[in-house]
Amino acid sequence: MLEVILVDDDDIVLMMQRKMISRCKISSKPIIFKSALETLEYLNKPENLENKEKVYLIFLDINMPLMSGWEFLDKIKKHVLYDQIHVIMVTSSIDQKDRSRAETYQRVIDYIEKPVTVKHCEVVKQLKSINEFF
Amino acid sequence: MHKSLPVHILLFGFIEESETILRALKQYPNNYISQCSGLNSLKRILFENCDFDILILQLSYLETDITEILNFVVQQQDFAVLIISNSKIREHAYESFALGIEDYIHVSEINPPSLKRSIYFAIKRKEYKQQISKSEDNYKTLFHSSPLPMWVIDRYTLKYLSVNKAAIDHYGYSEQEFLNMKASDLWAREEKEKLKLLIKQFTDDFLHDTACYVKKDGTEIKVNFYSSPINYDQKEARLTIAEDITENIKIRQALKDSEERFKSLVQEGSDLIAILDRDFNYSYISPSVENILKLKPEKLKKRNFFDDIHPEDQQFLKTVVKSIKHGDNSKIGLPFYRVKDGMGYWRYLETKLSNLINYTPIEGIVINSRDVTDLVEQRNRLSESLSRYEIISEATSDIITDFDVLNNSVQISKGFYKVCGYDPRKIEKQDFTKWWYKKVHESDRKFIKNKVEKTLRAKERFFSLEYRFLCADGSYKTFLDRSYVLYNKQDIPQRIIGSKQDITQQKEYIKQIEHRNRKLEEIAWEQSHTVRAPLAKIMGLVDLLKYNENNTTETKDLLENILNSAEDLDAVIRNIAQKTYYK
Numbered sequence: 001m002l003e004v005i006l007v008d009d010d011d012i013v014l015m016m017q018r019k020m021i022s023r024c025k026i027s028s029k030p031i032i033f034k035s036a037l038e039t040l041e042y043l044n045k046p047e048n049l050e051n052k053e054k055v056y057l058i059f060l061d062i063n064m065p066l067m068s069g070w071e072f073l074d075k076i077k078k079h080v081l082y083d084q085i086h087v088i089m090v091t092s093s094i095d096q097k098d099r100s101r102a103e104t105y106q107r108v109i110d111y112i113e114k115p116v117t118v119k120h121c122e123v124v125k126q127l128k129s130i131n132e133f134f
Numbered sequence: 135m136h137k138s139l140p141v142h143i144l145l146f147g148f149i150e151e152s153e154t155i156l157r158a159l160k161q162y163p164n165n166y167i168s169q170c171s172g173l174n175s176l177k178r179i180l181f182e183n184c185d186f187d188i189l190i191l192q193l194s195y196l197e198t199d200i201t202e203i204l205n206f207v208v209q210q211q212d213f214a215v216l217i218i219s220n221s222k223i224r225e226h227a228y229e230s231f232a233l234g235i236e237d238y239i240h241v242s243e244i245n246p247p248s249l250k251r252s253i254y255f256a257i258k259r260k261e262y263k264q265q266i267s268k269s270e271d272n273y274k275t276l277f278h279s280s281p282l283p284m285w286v287i288d289r290y291t292l293k294y295l296s297v298n299k300a301a302i303d304h305y306g307y308s309e310q311e312f313l314n315m316k317a318s319d320l321w322a323r324e325e326k327e328k329l330k331l332l333i334k335q336f337t338d339d340f341l342h343d344t345a346c347y348v349k350k351d352g353t354e355i356k357v358n359f360y361s362s363p364i365n366y367d368q369k370e371a372r373l374t375i376a377e378d379i380t381e382n383i384k385i386r387q388a389l390k391d392s393e394e395r396f397k398s399l400v401q402e403g404s405d406l407i408a409i410l411d412r413d414f415n416y417s418y419i420s421p422s423v424e425n426i427l428k429l430k431p432e433k434l435k436k437r438n439f440f441d442d443i444h445p446e447d448q449q450f451l452k453t454v455v456k457s458i459k460h461g462d463n464s465k466i467g468l469p470f471y472r473v474k475d476g477m478g479y480w481r482y483l484e485t486k487l488s489n490l491i492n493y494t495p496i497e498g499i500v501i502n503s504r505d506v507t508d509l510v511e512q513r514n515r516l517s518e519s520l521s522r523y524e525i526i527s528e529a530t531s532d533i534i535t536d537f538d539v540l541n542n543s544v545q546i547s548k549g550f551y552k553v554c555g556y557d558p559r560k561i562e563k564q565d566f567t568k569w570w571y572k573k574v575h576e577s578d579r580k581f582i583k584n585k586v587e588k589t590l591r592a593k594e595r596f597f598s599l600e601y602r603f604l605c606a607d608g609s610y611k612t613f614l615d616r617s618y619v620l621y622n623k624q625d626i627p628q629r630i631i632g633s634k635q636d637i638t639q640q641k642e643y644i645k646q647i648e649h650r651n652r653k654l655e656e657i658a659w660e661q662s663h664t665v666r667a668p669l670a671k672i673m674g675l676v677d678l679l680k681y682n683e684n685n686t687t688e689t690k691d692l693l694e695n696i697l698n699s700a701e702d703l704d705a706v707i708r709n710i711a712q713k714t715y716y717k
Contacts, residue, residue: 010671012671012675012695012699013670015695016675016678019678023681063663091663092663093666095663114667115670115673115675116674117677
């Protein structure tokens, strides 16, 4: 099963993304975290650590206070669930450097510049690593 | 006839007519008459008193001692001898004259006047004979003691009749050898023809010429001979003086050579040599003045030394020159001065002056000048170039260093003081390398040292360094040090010439620019993030609005959010604007 997690420090963005994701039928009930730390905590929940079947699709914002998207990605490198996590970077940055950096992380399967649109969602559903779920 | 002069007469002997004779003699009161007879009494009287002017011998040939008496009398040199004889034998008369008796009278011829005359003539004859003898002696002395070789030769056979000591000493033959030789034996072989001809032409004349003679040991000498015809011992002869001029010739030649040498030096040399009199008028100018100043020597004669000198230089020259007149400054070098040459150009001369006024051969001031116009021009160009360099180095506020590697000495431009506050002259005296490294900032020091050593090891010519340098006031200045290394033929570094440029300010500017850039990068970053964030939200919200069907509450919500986002965006933009203007 696919669990979709939305990580962003902005409420409105989270609201928009949730609406868009459900409208595009990627997930009707995505899990929402306002910080990467919370996401990590969630992942480290015993029931999740043990669950080898769950595949996570995380829509990860880059620029967040306390822990940025990059820092999160670095933290999950040695995580137990590493192979089960797919990350889609979502950012309002149009900086080419961020895009290049995203490519260095193995679990990042896509890079979306905000706003997340219907078009994007269709593309996401087509992504090789997760299209089985759609 | 000086009848008044007293005459001392010694009357000797006795003949019959003696009374007559005595009476005749006594007629003249001036006569002092003494008498004697017999050889012994004659000797005695003469021994006691030699004051007689004349001895009158009354000879009777019957006397036994006549020969003895005559021989004795003839030996006496101091008085005249007159014989009055009663012998009619002529031979007696001839014998007497042959002995050198002054006169011989027969008693029958005597009368007082004639006797007086005879006495007078006899005395006079004796005088003349004495004079002649003295004269001969003088000549003999002159001949023999002459320092020049002299000889008397037979005019025709050329045989040596007499030769003096100088000739014997000079030619090496003994007197005996000479007397067995002929004059032509001394002549050099190549001269014989010429001399024979000469003698033939001027047999009885005065001869004077130069010829080559040969000494006994074979040495050839050059001789000036002077030969006069004379009579010698009733022979026709020549008296010759021979002057050896071989040495003279050598000396004269050496002198000539020396003169020639001097002349060439003076004329052909590149120096101008002149002699001035006390008033500094030219009394001699070497012909080289034509080459050097394009002036004819004749034109300069009688001109004054100061005439052609540049008016600006005349004043100080005159002061310098005064010191010669009053002091004994034998030799002084004048400062450079300008002289107008034959083409109208000013030329610089370097002159040395020697005061030889008190030195008899010169009696003037000798000046020795060199044209140094080129030198002066070169110096001027050099000094111009140097001052240009100094000005430039000051203008650029670069410090120029010229480091002599081998002597570990350095020359630093004045800018060093201006930029760092160190006195270049004091630094030049120290061990520069050590001192300089100490002043480099600690953190730069090692890197700098390595780079320099690497450059030198690799025999590279150029290195460029940037480092902080400690100034005299304790502050650090950043230097851009660009240096050029000169290697000698053995590839050993000889000299390092470089410029140290104070780039502290540039560095500061760069820092500021970098700071600005960072700021701009931040802004650009912010643009891509913070500006875009609310904008992306707006876009997303509008997109959602499009899909929102008839849900007015949600529409209201969405619109509210759009407005908020728009305001956020506005705030961000304002923020950026503020940051941009932030200095």
